[in-house]
Amino acid sequence: MWNKLNSISEMATYYLERSKVIQGNIANADTPNFVPKDLVFERQLTEQALKLKKTEDKHIDPFPEESKEFKIEELNKYSGYDKNRVNVDEELGKMAETAVMYRTMVQALKKELTKMKISITGR
Amino acid sequence: MLFKGLEISLTGMSAQRVRTDIASSNLANSNSIDPQTGEPYRRKVPVFESVLVKEGEREAPLSEVRVKEITYDDSPFRKKYDPGNPLADKEGYVPLPNVDPLKEMVDMISAMRTYEANLTAFNTHKNMLTSSLEILRV
Numbered sequence: 001m002w003n004k005l006n007s008i009s010e011m012a013t014y015y016l017e018r019s020k021v022i023q024g025n026i027a028n029a030d031t032p033n034f035v036p037k038d039l040v041f042e043r044q045l046t047e048q049a050l051k052l053k054k055t056e057d058k059h060i061d062p063f064p065e066e067s068k069e070f071k072i073e074e075l076n077k078y079s080g081y082d083k084n085r086v087n088v089d090e091e092l093g094k095m096a097e098t099a100v101m102y103r104t105m106v107q108a109l110k111k112e113l114t115k116m117k118i119s120i121t122g123r
Numbered sequence: 124m125l126f127k128g129l130e131i132s133l134t135g136m137s138a139q140r141v142r143t144d145i146a147s148s149n150l151a152n153s154n155s156i157d158p159q160t161g162e163p164y165r166r167k168v169p170v171f172e173s174v175l176v177k178e179g180e181r182e183a184p185l186s187e188v189r190v191k192e193i194t195y196d197d198s199p200f201r202k203k204y205d206p207g208n209p210l211a212d213k214e215g216y217v218p219l220p221n222v223d224p225l226k227e228m229v230d231m232i233s234a235m236r237t238y239e240a241n242l243t244a245f246n247t248h249k250n251m252l253t254s255s256l257e258i259l260r261v
Contacts, residue, residue, distance in 0.1 A: 012255070019251060020128040023244045024173075024186040027135025029237045030142070031171040031188055088240045099247045106254050113261040 005112055012105035014041045019098045025091045032082040036091065040073045125252070127176065127185065132245035134187040138171055139238040141190050145169050146231045153222040161210050164220040166196035196221055 018039040025036040145167050152164040172191035175184045198221045206215030 016128075016251065019244075019248050020131060020185050023128050023131045023135075023241075023248060026237075026240050026244045027131050027138070027188045028171070028173045028186055029135070029240065030138070030234075031173045034173050034186070037184075037186075088237065092240055092243060095244050095247050099251050102251045103254050106257055109258055110261055113258065117261060 008105055008109050015098050015102040022091050022095050025086050029086045029088050034084050035074045036086045038073050128248040131187050132241045135241035136238055138188045139234045142169050142234040143231055146227045149222045150227045153220055163200050163218045166222045168194050168196055
């Protein structure tokens with residue numbers, strides 16, 4: 001029952017953290033030698049919600065490599081005259097995307113809670 | 124650490140503000156000469172550096188920005204032929220600051236755009252934080 005809520009809030013946390021990383025990139029748009037970073041989310045959902053049940057040892061795990069951690073990845077291989085690799089437009093685009101996804105997660109969470117409320121109160 | 128994201132964008136904004144301040148100082152002094160030494164004004168350049176912030180147990184190295192130092196532009200001074208000037212050398216040339224108004228204007232516009240980018244990121248993050256309050260309204 002709580003799995004869904006947990007995975008949704010986990011995703012929301014991811015988007016909030018990612019937004020901070022992107023903000024760091026934008027803030028450092030004029031720092032020499034700065035390499036922009038991104039937060040990569042790797043199959044967090046498979047852990048709780050989407051994992052298939054194994055009833056026999058011979059069953060193959062569809063998602064063999066799982067990592068619970070968010071991973072920081074360095075981006076962009078090209079650089080400008082001061083060895084800064086930040087592309088502000090790209091970062092702003094990612095920021096907007098992250099915000100929309102975060103909102104989606106919040107709405108989903110709200111929906112789940114509303115459903116629970118309905119099942120408790122009956123209306 | 125809830126408002127760390129906002130702080131990061133704020134450091135970016137204040138760094139860009141320093142940059143515009145220095146650009147306008149350069150512009151304002153584009154013809155200044157120090158009366159004591161007779162040396163012309165030297166163009167100033169801000170240098171930024173990123174500062175890593177670790178957030179609690181979760182390893183998410185976030186980077187703030189700060190002004191590392193304000194250096195001086197070593198390029199040669201402009202020279203103007205003005206024999207009547209008391210500061211003129213033997214050939215009649217007066218040294219003037221190595222400030223190029225065009226460069227400063229471009230620098231200022233660039234700083235302004237980056238400032239706006241930081242402001243946009245700040246507002247987006249703020250809206251995200253505000254939208255999470257909707258969960259309370261279930």
